Amino acid sequence: MTEISLNILDVAENSTRAGASLVSISVDADTAADRLTVVIEDNGCGMTQEQVSRVTDPFFTTRTTRKVGLGVPFFKYAAESTGGSFSIKSQPGAGTTVTAVFVLSHIDRMPLGDISGTIHTLVVYHPDTDFRYTYRYNGRSFALDTREFREILGDVPLDTPEVSSYIMDYLTENKLETDGGASL
Amino acid sequence: MKSLEELRAIREKMQNQVSMRAEDHTHTRVVVGMATCGIASGARPVLNALSSLVQEKGLTGKVAVTQTGCIGLCQYEPIVEVMEPGKPKVTYIKMNPDKAAEVVERHLIGGHVVEKYTLASADIK
Numbered sequence: 001m002t003e004i005s006l007n008i009l010d011v012a013e014n015s016t017r018a019g020a021s022l023v024s025i026s027v028d029a030d031t032a033a034d035r036l037t038v039v040i041e042d043n044g045c046g047m048t049q050e051q052v053s054r055v056t057d058p059f060f061t062t063r064t065t066r067k068v069g070l071g072v073p074f075f076k077y078a079a080e081s082t083g084g085s086f087s088i089k090s091q092p093g094a095g096t097t098v099t100a101v102f103v104l105s106h107i108d109r110m111p112l113g114d115i116s117g118t119i120h121t122l123v124v125y126h127p128d129t130d131f132r133y134t135y136r137y138n139g140r141s142f143a144l145d146t147r148e149f150r151e152i153l154g155d156v157p158l159d160t161p162e163v164s165s166y167i168m169d170y171l172t173e174n175k176l177e178t179d180g181g182a183s184l
Numbered sequence: 185m186k187s188l189e190e191l192r193a194i195r196e197k198m199q200n201q202v203s204m205r206a207e208d209h210t211h212t213r214v215v216v217g218m219a220t221c222g223i224a225s226g227a228r229p230v231l232n233a234l235s236s237l238v239q240e241k242g243l244t245g246k247v248a249v250t251q252t253g254c255i256g257l258c259q260y261e262p263i264v265e266v267m268e269p270g271k272p273k274v275t276y277i278k279m280n281p282d283k284a285a286e287v288v289e290r291h292l293i294g295g296h297v298v299e300k301y302t303l304a305s306a307d308i309k
Contacts, residue, residue, distance in 0.1 A: 001223070001224050006223050006224070006228065009218075009223055009228065010219075010220050010223050010224075013218060013219065013223075013253070017253065063219075063253075063254060065253075065254045065255060065256035066221075066254060066256055066258060069220075070220050070221075070224075071219075071220040074220070074224075114228075117228065117232065118228070121228060121231065121232070124235075125218075125231075125250065125251050142185060148188070149188075149191060152188060152191050152192055152195055153191065153194075153195050153198075154195060154199075156194070156195050156198045156199070160194075160198060161239045161244065162194050162197070162198065163191070163194055163198075164235075164239075166190060166191060166194055169186060170186045173185075173186045174185050174186055177185055
């Protein structure tokens with residue numbers, strides 16, 4: 001993985017696979033505190049305590065197509081190698097919360113990358129899941145909530161070409177206004 | 185900040201179009217593997233290229249681009265599967281946006297499988 005946003009895409013895919021109806025993603029950059037905090041929270045099927053304790057083990061997965069599960073270990077390693085932290089909390093039937101904290105200025109911190117593209121991919125290709133995305137930069141923020149979008153759109157799906165490109169513009173323009181084009 | 189007013193305008197416009205695209209069995213399905221293996225090897229640009237080309241070329245009425253998890257062939261990712269009704273599934277391996285464009289042009293539009301990118305033509309060891 002070469003971007004934090006690809007890790008976010010990967011871990012949020014797990015949330016949708018866990019049958020979540022709502023996935024909340026927050027990306028919070030604070031240059032004064034030198035921290036970039038990523039939280040991915042879902043209301044999916046959750047994990048047992050035993051599964052949680054093994055989920056950062058690259059040789060643990062619930063998939064049957066292969067024997068390794070690298071998504072979570074990659075994300076944990078990416079955060080911890082910057083001097084940050086990683087935690088995962090889960091309750092069967094209630095959902096899972098993954099928190100990764102990166103030290104912004106650390107030389108080993110991978111770039112945030114195309115976060116708007118990531119959120120767009122998630123929103124457009126998961127017609128049965130709602131997403132709430134919050135992007136914060138030094139206290140300024142914007143949010144995208146697909147529940148709000150769907151209420152306006154009625155039966156017009158989010159992957160309609162016009163809607164899909166509106167979502168992409170919404171993400172890029174509002175991000176630019178929030179962080180002034182800062183390169184993360 | 186970009187407002188939601190624009191979204192309302194889009195809805196007004198779309199509402200007048202009678203038939204919304206409903207996926208059915210007459211659709212060709214183009215499926216991109218988007219698990220850790222796929223994402224790490226570059227599936228996102230491939231997915232984006234496919235979906236924007238399908239839109240650009242006006243194929244949305246007959247082609248649906250979707251994503252899936254890991255199909256167990258991680259070493260061949262990014263993988264794109266093309267499922268046309270009544271035809272055997274075609275599995276393209278080690279894809280990138282350029283190869284994806286070729287598949288759109290020659291397979292989805294032209295109707296000819298791009299043999300050189302398929303799993304069947306790969307030198308499997």
